[in-house]
Amino acid sequence: MLPRLVPVTDIKRKATDIIAALQRDQEPLVITEHGREAAVLMDVVSYRMQERKLALLEGIIRGQQAMAEGRTLSHEEVLLRTAKWA
Known part of the structure; x- marks a missing residue:
């Protein structure tokens, strides 16, 4: 399964929703910046x-x-x- 890619701007705008999804799904997210992988966020x-x-x-x-x-x-x-x- 490929990791879900999330632009850093989405993290800034939807942090609460993204954290809730992380806790629910327990699947890490790859945060992108300028279209490139920049970091990983996990529960x-x-x-x-x-x-x-x-x-x-x-x-x-x-x-x-x-x-x-x-x-x-x-x-x-x-x-x-x-x-x-x-």
């Missing part, structure tokens, strides 16, 4: 979900890098290290 719920997904992906990448660099522990080593927390 807060979708933004926070996207941030959580990004944090998860970054954690996976860090884990892959650790594995590639040999910075891993065996199951037994993890149990020994975490036993002191119990």
Whole structure:
């Protein structure tokens, strides 16, 4: 699905209606200026979900890098290290 394009002048004139549509539809809008893409506007719920997904992906990448660099522990080593927390 292609993002909806909204001219910046519409944002200025119809901000309340546009925000209501964002919250209802939870689909980001691409704001255009002089006919070119300039920014993206999205509802807060979708933004926070996207941030959580990004944090998860970054954690996976860090884990892959650790594995590639040999910075891993065996199951037994993890149990020994975490036993002191119990």
